[in-house]
Amino acid sequence: MFRSKKNLKNKNDQQLLLDYLADGDLDVLGELFGRYMHLVYGVALKYLKNRDEAKDAVTQIFERLITEIPKFEILNFKSWLFVVTKNYCLMEIRREKANKNRFEKFSADQNMESTELLHPIDEDLNSSLQENLKHCLDRLKKEQQECVQLFYYQEKSYGDIADELNIAEKKVKSYIQNGKRNLKICLEQLEKEHEV
Template identity: 40%
Template sequence: MKFFQGKVNEPVPEAERLAEYRRNGDVALLGALYEPYMDMVFGICFKYLREEEECKDAVMQIFEKMVPDLRQHDVSNFKSWLHSVARNHCLMKLRVSRVAIGQGSEEDQIQELEAVSNDEVFTLDGQLDALDGCLQKLVNEQRVSIELFYLQNKCYRDIAGETGFEIGKVKSYIQNGKRNLKICMESNGSY
């Protein structure tokens, strides 16, 4: 699910990209920051909305909402912030549709949605912190390979080219790194 075409040549830390966007308001920069997370946002939307076209629309609506929001707010963890924004966007859409068809009072629906969303925020924050900690415990080759493969959506060949690792080693680092992450997450009770 790719909507943006601009690519940044060198990997730039998200915090720097966010700061640069806040300084100059370049929407293409924000698009490049958002693009790797579009599949995650779509998945969150699908969890709540269950209709593919509605989810695609929500992915774009969330981006449009981010344009002014990120100029005003200083975000330290973009991924978890984006997860909360996507979840809240979907919960709001559900609330509006429930009110429109008259299912229960608006106050009851808000309380129900807030209870679910607050529990999920705490669970997600804990899982993200545990995952971050476990990633740091991996040997460098596994950590780098996993970050490039899952967080930057690079293929084995691109990872091998960037790191100098053999393609067979990249596959091995990713497989062993995933196993080690799972073990670490389970030992932390976060899996």
């Protein structure tokens, strides 16, 4: 349905929201989002502290609105958009932190059990160690592999993993402990093979 741009500008947020819900017209959503794009960018910049990432966030959030708006009863678009933006930024920060921390966390946990362990992490965390770790992960038993990946790569708690896999928390701890031990053995074997 064709609408003039002028007509869109004369409508309030709630009218635009209802129009968008009625026929999914992206021009209508663009008009509505455009009114608060500076707010989205400002919030993203405040949280992400990076202009390029904040610009990416604006694009990502607009794309997300296309599918998210129909799921919610939105009474105040501006407030709702602020919350969506804040949640998006917090998830991005958490994801970035998780990626940065997973190898550090893995080596720190290993260090509690042994002093000599994954020393390559301290030296040169290069692609060969990551490849070895992936190779060793692939060789773990299914339950150990799932628990280790959920714990270290997705930063989930024992309780969350137990719920997700529908097993007892005790089992989760056991699978993680045994998985770590098997990974350590596998990594040491691969290291010896490379030395030969």
